[in-house]
Amino acid sequence: MNGVTVSAKVNGDAVQYVCPADESLLDVLRNRLNLTGVKEGCGTGDCGACSITLDGRLVCACLVLGAEAEGREIGTVEGLSEGGKLHPLQEEFIEKAALQCGICTPGFLVAAKSLLERNPNPTEEEIRYALAGNLCRCTGYDKIVRAVQSAAKIMRRGKKAAR
Amino acid sequence: MRFESPTTTKAAATLLASESGVAHVLAGGTDLLVRMKMGSIEPDLVVDIKRIESLRTLKVAAAGVQIGAAVPAVRLGESDKLRSLWPGVVEAANLIGSDQIQGRCTVVGNLCNASPAADSVPALIAAGAKALVVGPKGKRRVAVEKVVLGPGRTSLARDEFIEAVVLPARTGKSADAYLRFTPRTEMDIAVVSAAINLTLSRGIVQSAKVVLGAVAPTAVIVPAAAKALIGTKLDDAALDKMVAACRAACNPIDDKRGTIAYRTKVAGVMARRAALIAYERAGGSK
Ligand SMILES: Cc1cc2nc3c(=O)[nH]c(=O)nc-3n(C[C@H](O)[C@H](O)[C@H](O)COP(=O)(O)OP(=O)(O)OC[C@H]3O[C@@H](n4cnc5c(N)ncnc54)[C@H](O)[C@@H]3O)c2cc1C
Ligand code: FES
Ligand code: FES
Numbered sequence: 481m482n483g484v485t486v487s488a489k490v491n492g493d494a495v496q497y498v499c500p501a502d503e504s505l506l507d508v509l510r511n512r513l514n515l516t517g518v519k520e521g522c523g524t525g526d527c528g529a530c531s532i533t534l535d536g537r538l539v540c541a542c543l544v545l546g547a548e549a550e551g552r553e554i555g556t557v558e559g560l561s562e563g564g565k566l567h568p569l570q571e572e573f574i575e576k577a578a579l580q581c582g583i584c585t586p587g588f589l590v591a592a593k594s595l596l597e598r599n600p601n602p603t604e605e606e607i608r609y610a611l612a613g614n615l616c617r618c619t620g621y622d623k624i625v626r627a628v629q630s631a632a633k634i635m636r637r638g639k640k641a642a643r
Numbered sequence: 644m645r646f647e648s649p650t651t652t653k654a655a656a657t658l659l660a661s662e663s664g665v666a667h668v669l670a671g672g673t674d675l676l677v678r679m680k681m682g683s684i685e686p687d688l689v690v691d692i693k694r695i696e697s698l699r700t701l702k703v704a705a706a707g708v709q710i711g712a713a714v715p716a717v718r719l720g721e722s723d724k725l726r727s728l729w730p731g732v733v734e735a736a737n738l739i740g741s742d743q744i745q746g747r748c749t750v751v752g753n754l755c756n757a758s759p760a761a762d763s764v765p766a767l768i769a770a771g772a773k774a775l776v777v778g779p780k781g782k783r784r785v786a787v788e789k790v791v792l793g794p795g796r797t798s799l800a801r802d803e804f805i806e807a808v809v810l811p812a813r814t815g816k817s818a819d820a821y822l823r824f825t826p827r828t829e830m831d832i833a834v835v836s837a838a839i840n841l842t843l844s845r846g847i848v849q850s851a852k853v854v855l856g857a858v859a860p861t862a863v864i865v866p867a868a869a870k871a872l873i874g875t876k877l878d879d880a881a882l883d884k885m886v887a888a889c890r891a892a893c894n895p896i897d898d899k900r901g902t903i904a905y906r907t908k909v910a911g912v913m914a915r916r917a918a919l920i921a922y923e924r925a926g927g928s929k
Contacts, residue, residue, distance in 0.1 A: 484646055501646035501689070502679060524677045526830070528743055537717070543676045544747070545669075547646040548691055576708035591742065612829035615742020 490515065491559030499546040506530045508546035509556060517557035517586045521615065528614030529600040531587035531594075532556050538594040540613075557586035560593065568592055568638070569631040578627035580618035589612050592628045600636055604629065648691040652698070652777050657772055660779045668804045670712055671747035673740065674756040690804075693739035698806060703728065708810040712751040713716045716763075717742070719750070729810055730924055731819030731838055731917075735766035738823060741830055751805045757861075758793045758832075760835075764791065765838035765856040766821040768864060771811050778803035793860045806921055816850070817842040818924030820917045823856070824909050826900070833857045835903040837889070837913035839921045841872070846927045848872045853885065853918075858910050860895040865892040868914065876929060877922050885918065886911035 483498040487618065490513060497512045506523070509515045509532070521527035523542045530541040533555035558569040569589050572578070579585045595602060595610040602610065606627050608621070616624065649655045657667050664687030669675055678684045692698050698713040703725045715735040719725055726733045732750075737763050739748050750763040754774070764787065772787045779802055787808060790797050797803070808924070823832040825831035836856035842849045871884035893909035895906035922929075 500644075502644045504676070504680075523680055525740065525744060528741065533744055536747070537715070538742050539746045542680075542742045543744075545646065545672070545689070545691075546650070547668075548672075548693070550648070577880055579801070592743070609829060610742055613743045642709050 484495060486550045488549040488552050488554055490554045491556060496605055497546070500568065501545070501547050503544050503546045503610045505532070505534075505546045505549055505554070506541035507546040508549075509541060512546075515556050515558055519583050519586060521583065521587075522554065526615070527584070527587070528591060528611075529587040531590040531614065533594060538591055555590070557589050560589060567593070567631075569596075572627040572631040572634070573624075576623050576627040576630060578619060578623040584614060584616040584618075588616070588624055588638070592631070595628070596632055596635060600632060600639070601631065602628075644686055645688045646691065648686065648694045648719050650696070652695055652761060654781055655692055655804065656777055658688065658794065659804065663901060664688065666690065666801070668755070670749040670752035670755075671715060671744075673744050673748040674752060674758075685714050692804070696893050698794035699829060699869075701725070706812045709807050710750055710809075711807045712749060712805050714749060715746055716748050717745040720745075720888070723773065728813050729819060731821040731840065732763070732766045732772075732810065733923065735823075735836075735838065737761045738762045738821075740766045751791050751808060751841065754787060754790055754808070755797055755799070755805060757795050757797050759794055759860055759862070760833040760836070760857040761818060761862075762836065762856070765836055765854040765862045766810060766819065767810075768862055769819055769821075769838035769840040769852045769854045771806045771840070771852065775806040776803050777806045782806070783832070788862065788864060791861045810826050815842050815844060816895060816926045818921050818926075820920035822913045822917045822920070824913055832900075835895075835909045835913055837910065837917045839914065839917040841918070841925050841927075843922070843925045843927050846876050848875055848877065848922075848927075853889065853914060855889060855892060855910050855914065857881050858895040858906055860894075863894075865889055868892070876927065877918060878929075882915050882918065886915050889914045 519529035521529035661742045666688040667686045669691045693713045698711040702709040821838045823833035823836035838854045840852045851869040852871040867888035868885045875881035893907040
């Protein structure tokens, strides 16, 4: 294999892998690093099931080459929970039944977390725009929007309490 | 396929020049990786330009703006100063794809991909943007409208690439606007688009540039439409004249997303609305 050796960080942990130069970061994460939370819906940037963060920016892992990640910080859905405790977004997705088959869920969670970091109190319209790059064939989106609103509220309250 | 990530423009130019097979520059990859995945291109060499520091810089001043070829579109919207100087360029760049795409895609990639429907291209042309081209023989500066020759075709030599696009100094009361028509509000390709850049003096248009997207193989500059606006306060007669000039300049395709008649009609509607937005942003009132 004409491979590229890459050192990066995933969810805070140092990782090293060797991959072909044309392999996507999506395939690296799933097949080499066993992080199967990141999903492939389309492989062409349309569905958002492969959403991750790269140096803090929300991107589609299917549109990044594994070789590009040298020295970068990658964040996946596996990094959302802390010490076995689910993230408020995860809790609210369950609470509000914002998933059915679940294939879109990791992407929605990562994208929603990225939104709430930039904008802790988004309007419904802002949520719908921010999640326009994530497709769901099951829920009809409404419960997803409600779950994000409710998680945002909980997170704002948490921040206030911590102050 | 070989993957290289040089840290200087010189090293990138050398890599491209010495490759005998198919070489591609990789900026955000939102077009390139899709085409690789589809199998429509099989590069022998991919040169990632995102590790070249100078290409990652965004310089914003009233005296001029430089947008590096590795600056993702999301960063344009994060600059309040750029949004106030060139609101049309920023709204066009920020219409590309989703938040996920925004984190990666570049305006230079949008230009070099040479799609007739590329959102940032009409706005860049209306702004009078120039591309800074680097090659083995040195650098040259070329107007953005000279870069795209037709769908998927550019005037760049195979060993050349674009380092940045620059926008001219902003003088007087000026503003731009970009509007596109799509069946969905997000994540869709323009059926028709219009970019307008105006400079006013005492509410009267002194200079104007009108550019249409997705109505011909390349973005179309419509001098007759600009002329219709100059010397006016965008009264209805001036706008009607501009709309007629825009419609006369259309040479669109006919497909399921829009017939020729529909695209031609909507081009005028988009141009009228964009002109009014640019006028208001420039401080004009009717
Ligand atoms: C889901 C999705 C939605 C999209 N929506 C839109 C949309 O709404 N509007 C729109 O206009 N586009 C859209 N696009 C297309 C694409 O995102 C844009 O064209 C984007 O701006 C390309 O930029 P990039 O940096 O990702 O380019 P890349 O993919 O990195 O490059 C594109 C092409 O240009 C060449 N290139 C890149 N940089 C340079 C350079 N500096 N010098 C010379 N050649 C270069 C590459 O070799 C390649 O051939 C969408 C794409 C996807 C996947
Ligand atoms: S798999 Fe990446 S966007 Fe669909
Ligand atoms: S829950 Fe099935 S696609 Fe969203």
